[in-house]
Amino acid sequence: MALLPIITAPDPRLKIKARPVPAVDAKVRRLMDDMLETMYAAIGIGLAAPQVAQASRVIVLDVARDGEKPQPLKLANPEILWHSPEPITCNEGCLSLPEHYAEVTRPAAIRVRYLDDQNELREMDASGLLATCLQHEIDHLDGILFVDHLSLVKRGMILRKLAKAKRGRAPVPA
Ligand code: GNR
Ligand code: NI
Numbered sequence: 001m002a003l004l005p006i007i008t009a010p011d012p013r014l015k016i017k018a019r020p021v022p023a024v025d026a027k028v029r030r031l032m033d034d035m036l037e038t039m040y041a042a043i044g045i046g047l048a049a050p051q052v053a054q055a056s057r058v059i060v061l062d063v064a065r066d067g068e069k070p071q072p073l074k075l076a077n078p079e080i081l082w083h084s085p086e087p088i089t090c091n092e093g094c095l096s097l098p099e100h101y102a103e104v105t106r107p108a109a110i111r112v113r114y115l116d117d118q119n120e121l122r123e124m125d126a127s128g129l130l131a132t133c134l135q136h137e138i139d140h141l142d143g144i145l146f147v148d149h150l151s152l153v154k155r156g157m158i159l160r161k162l163a164k165a166k167r168g169r170a171p172v173p174a
Helices: 026-041 128-141 152-166
Strands: 046-048 058-061 073-083 087-092 102-107 109-115 121-127
Touching: 026 046, 026 058, 026 073, 046 128, 058 128, 073 128, 087 128, 102 128, 109 128, 121 128
Parallel strands: none
Antiparallel strands: 046 058, 058 073, 073 109, 087 102, 109 121
């Protein structure tokens, strides 16, 4: 297992559409495990491959609360099959937009089809925080960040601050 560097905005690698994996093989499983380790180390509840510079449709999540049994999830090629008409609003954060949070409204429940870490095609129903986090991660695979759901003014404010924070800082080795 290995810790991977997490890309922060603004960065063009966070804006591209990731490619489906042809199959979940040993290499993809290794990526999933490295991503989970990276996510736990960063105290996140989800991570998408583009955040670690891999343009593949792979996400990992664990929305278990502190002190609960860990519930790691590993998904490749996730597709939202259905979303509920009812919305839910969550105060979202993102490891690629450090120290910024905003209320985002999304469908409250979804059904997702995906390949698991054994390359089996599965479906999952999710609601609450898990539904929010799955949608946040699947957005990353399409180059969408939570700030893209905000008004132009709020998005501009956050991205400007992040760009400013990056300037003058030593570049992170690729
Ligand atoms: O750690 C994270 N917390 C979070 C909180 C509310 C809604 C979504 C998230 S995902 C985020 C980790 C991350 O950036 N995943 O892409
Ligand atoms: Ni994120």
